Amino acid sequence: MGRILAVHSYKGGTGKTLISMNLAASLAEHGKKVCLFDLDFRAPSLATLFKIEKSECWLNDYLNGVCEIDKVLQDLSEKIHNGGKLFLGLANPATEAIRDMSAKDRKWEMRALGRLLALRTSLLNDKGFDYLILDTSPGLQYSSINAIVSADLVLVATTFDRSDVDGTRRMLRELYDLFEKKTEVVLNKVLDVSSKAGKEEVQAKVNEVYQVPLLGIVPCFCDILKARGGTMFAQEKPDHPFTRILDEIAAKIDKTA
Amino acid sequence: MSAQDVTGRKPLQVLEKIRENLERLNDKIEIMIELQKHDGKEVQPPISDAPLDVMTLLSMPDHLRKTAMTLCRLGRATADEVSQQTKRARAVESAYLNQLVIMGYLKKERNGRKAYFFVDRENQR
Numbered sequence: 001m002g003r004i005l006a007v008h009s010y011k012g013g014t015g016k017t018l019i020s021m022n023l024a025a026s027l028a029e030h031g032k033k034v035c036l037f038d039l040d041f042r043a044p045s046l047a048t049l050f051k052i053e054k055s056e057c058w059l060n061d062y063l064n065g066v067c068e069i070d071k072v073l074q075d076l077s078e079k080i081h082n083g084g085k086l087f088l089g090l091a092n093p094a095t096e097a098i099r100d101m102s103a104k105d106r107k108w109e110m111r112a113l114g115r116l117l118a119l120r121t122s123l124l125n126d127k128g129f130d131y132l133i134l135d136t137s138p139g140l141q142y143s144s145i146n147a148i149v150s151a152d153l154v155l156v157a158t159t160f161d162r163s164d165v166d167g168t169r170r171m172l173r174e175l176y177d178l179f180e181k182k183t184e185v186v187l188n189k190v191l192d193v194s195s196k197a198g199k200e201e202v203q204a205k206v207n208e209v210y211q212v213p214l215l216g217i218v219p220c221f222c223d224i225l226k227a228r229g230g231t232m233f234a235q236e237k238p239d240h241p242f243t244r245i246l247d248e249i250a251a252k253i254d255k256t257a
Numbered sequence: 258m259s260a261q262d263v264t265g266r267k268p269l270q271v272l273e274k275i276r277e278n279l280e281r282l283n284d285k286i287e288i289m290i291e292l293q294k295h296d297g298k299e300v301q302p303p304i305s306d307a308p309l310d311v312m313t314l315l316s317m318p319d320h321l322r323k324t325a326m327t328l329c330r331l332g333r334a335t336a337d338e339v340s341q342q343t344k345r346a347r348a349v350e351s352a353y354l355n356q357l358v359i360m361g362y363l364k365k366e367r368n369g370r371k372a373y374f375f376v377d378r379e380n381q382r
Binding site (some may be wrong): 106107109110111113114117142145146148149175178179180 | 308309310311312313314315319322323326329330332376378
């Protein structure tokens with residue numbers, strides 16, 4: 001049975017989308033059948049990053065109940081080696097669609113939760129997907145909490161930015177704990193972890209502050225900034241240190257499946 | 258004179274009816290016990306079709322959230338099926354599920370001897 005992973009954070013700019021994209025690609029490159037969903041309906045980004053302008057249906061349509069999930073999925077498997085499969089479920093980036101999604105009421109959100117939960121049957125059970133990765137919007141947005149409730153594991157992308165640390169700590173206690181979700185942290189944009197001592201110090205700090213497992217430490221890479229989101233490191237640059245870190249994170253996740 | 262003559266039904270049917278009524282009575286007693294246990298403070302007045310969205314789940318007391326979350330995941334389930342997931346007693350889950358029905362978050366329907374609970378998402382407008 002496959003698993004649903006939600007990638008979430010307290011603040012924006014912590015690297016959720018970068019981690020989601022590359023984690024999905026890394027798992028697919030290791031032979032898994034993966035689908036990456038863009039649940040950031042207020043600021044969709046995967047359509048732009050994957051250079052996809054049109055879709056038969058968007059994830060918005062599926063959640064609106066006007067199409068089945070099959071119509072939403074885009075198959076990118078031809079870019080993947082080793083027999084893995086990578087699919088995308090994109091949020092509609094049109095301004096009108098963003099406006100529409102921002103005006104949904106509680107009853108719509110409740111139905112959307114039901115449709116997200118139904119993906120467990122339609123994709124994991126029936127279509128044999130190994131992983132569904134839900135890239136969410138930051139903070140306490142309805143779509144993000146729906147994703148967290150639907151997920152088996154929540155990956156929290158965080159940095160050492162003070163307001164992010166404080167907000168993430170609060171979210172761990174007042175959101176993930178209340179839903180009894182298995183939560184692990186990915187610490188991103190860390191400045192000095194080249195030495196073993198530096199890594200251990202960061203690890204100890206994370207354990208003390210968050211008291212949840214640390215899944216990985218991602219240093220600050222200039223190459224990532226230079227790529228401006230346009231490079232799928234796990235697929236295009238397999239020997240890059242960032243890819244190796246993502247591979248380790250993917251292996252840890254897969255080991256606990 | 259046979260038992261069938263007296264009641265106009267077969268004895269097995271009569272026993273089945275008695276069992277169903279006892280189960281209904283049991284559900285009601287469980288709700289009353291649960292209401293007393295929590296001093297009725299956490300139970301809202303009955304609402305028709307209150308949406309069970311994530312913000313509502315967040316604001317629920319822990320014991321009810323666990324039950325509601327489990328039912329959200331299962332879709333449609335009996336108290337027994339919910340109790341297998343939560344590892345709490347069936348009677349406890351039955352009380353919590355009935356409490357959520359009273360609060361308007363869940364629907365309940367009987368199919369023979371079994372009572373099924375579910376979130377009626379699609380019919381809420």
